[in-house]
Amino acid sequence: IWSAVPAGPPDPILGVTEAFKADKDPRKINLGVGAYRDENGKPYVLNAVKQAEEILVKQNPDKEYLPITGLPEFTQAAAKLAYGSDSVPLNESRIAVTQSISGTGALRIGGAFLGRFYPHTRTIYLPVPSWGNHTPIFRDSGLEVKGYRYFDKKTVGLDFQGMKEDIKNMPEKSIVLLHACAHNPTGVDPTPEQWKELSDIIKEKSLFPFFDMAYQGFASGSTSHDAFAVRHFVSEGHQIALSQSFAKNMGLYGERVGAFSMITADPEERARVDSQLKIVIRPMYSNPPLHGARIASTILRNDELYGLWESEVAHMANRIIQMRDRLHENLVDLKTPGEWSHITKQIGMFSFTGLTQPQTKTLAEKAHIYMTADGRISMAGLNQHNIDYFSESVSKAVKG
Ligand code: PMP
Numbered sequence: 001i002w003s004a005v006p007a008g009p010p011d012p013i014l015g016v017t018e019a020f021k022a023d024k025d026p027r028k029i030n031l032g033v034g035a036y037r038d039e040n041g042k043p044y045v046l047n048a049v050k051q052a053e054e055i056l057v058k059q060n061p062d063k064e065y066l067p068i069t070g071l072p073e074f075t076q077a078a079a080k081l082a083y084g085s086d087s088v089p090l091n092e093s094r095i096a097v098t099q100s101i102s103g104t105g106a107l108r109i110g111g112a113f114l115g116r117f118y119p120h121t122r123t124i125y126l127p128v129p130s131w132g133n134h135t136p137i138f139r140d141s142g143l144e145v146k147g148y149r150y151f152d153k154k155t156v157g158l159d160f161q162g163m164k165e166d167i168k169n170m171p172e173k174s175i176v177l178l179h180a181c182a183h184n185p186t187g188v189d190p191t192p193e194q195w196k197e198l199s200d201i202i203k204e205k206s207l208f209p210f211f212d213m214a215y216q217g218f219a220s221g222s223t224s225h226d227a228f229a230v231r232h233f234v235s236e237g238h239q240i241a242l243s244q245s246f247a248k249n250m251g252l253y254g255e256r257v258g259a260f261s262m263i264t265a266d267p268e269e270r271a272r273v274d275s276q277l278k279i280v281i282r283p284m285y286s287n288p289p290l291h292g293a294r295i296a297s298t299i300l301r302n303d304e305l306y307g308l309w310e311s312e313v314a315h316m317a318n319r320i321i322q323m324r325d326r327l328h329e330n331l332v333d334l335k336t337p338g339e340w341s342h343i344t345k346q347i348g349m350f351s352f353t354g355l356t357q358p359q360t361k362t363l364a365e366k367a368h369i370y371m372t373a374d375g376r377i378s379m380a381g382l383n384q385h386n387i388d389y390f391s392e393s394v395s396k397a398v399k400g
Helices: 014-022 047-059 072-083 102-117 134-140 160-168 192-204 228-235 267-285 291-300 303-333 357-367 387-399
Strands: 095-101 123-128 144-149 175-179 208-213 241-245 257-263 350-352 376-378
Touching (some): 072 228, 072 291, 095 102, 102 134, 102 267, 123 160, 144 160, 160 192, 208 228, 257 291, 303 387
């Protein structure tokens, strides 16, 4: 039956992990996958998560199905975390929110809802480049995917002029996807002033902003600081859509905890949107998983655990910032040709190093260092034990 099914290409990021696993050299480093690693290169389960799980075990809760839109305590707490406790639409019960299968699922629900109900267009514009899964998610949701300029290869920074020009040239009421903070894969974000300008342009053109917030807290160490763009757009009256993931900021990767929300005009409209979100979700997976949402809601609703979590998010973000400083310092000390200040200017989990494809190949073959072919590295894979070896290897690869 399946003789005509062609073999698909391997996933570009998970393929890096495969190559890493097959390498037997003790110095090997995997900078492909975007998952936090501690000072010893090990996966990190947050203490806030462990303590929340202990509380949950004592509560001995049942395993009944959740409602289609998930655990209400969780979705309300997630919306509060994103929009802020003083958010006007939140306090006016105008935010439709549903639990989702992490950020990917939230984007997919949003794509499907927009594909079915957004009255003006089927086109969504993504930054170039964007997270590799954005295009297939929205395409498979029935939308047409186009791009807007974002990254400037020459400065290894934001192409703000190009971005503004492309946004101004979009047809009115187009859907535009924005990374709320810690842009993946570049690590390059607009400044608060630039966000304000973008909000004005997006308003003038009546575009529909869809925020993907997969790293709240992970960029700066502060969840409210990282929510600046989302909260600014909302305060300016944009009726945004928002995808949230708790994979990175709570280290709940495999638990698949996320939320999708949309701002509506009033509670009556919210109720109609809610009813249709259920109709979108029900045939996809019926209802979401329990455990991760319980963990996240326990943390978000308990002052002590919330405080502990905030300090752990800050710790993870700061360790990454320290690694950026060390890497930059090392590359300069080693007299590595080129300009490396982008390493410390970029934020979040990733850095777009500017390394070329042949250089990344050399690093894999000669130094056992694995990253995606576009030169993106997961900063979290670096630590005090491997940072010097990594810096020296990069320096050698660049010198050729
Ligand atoms: N959006 C972006 C920009 C991401 O980087 C990621 C994770 N790599 C996601 C969404 C979704 O991840 P998850 O489904 O694990 O929450």
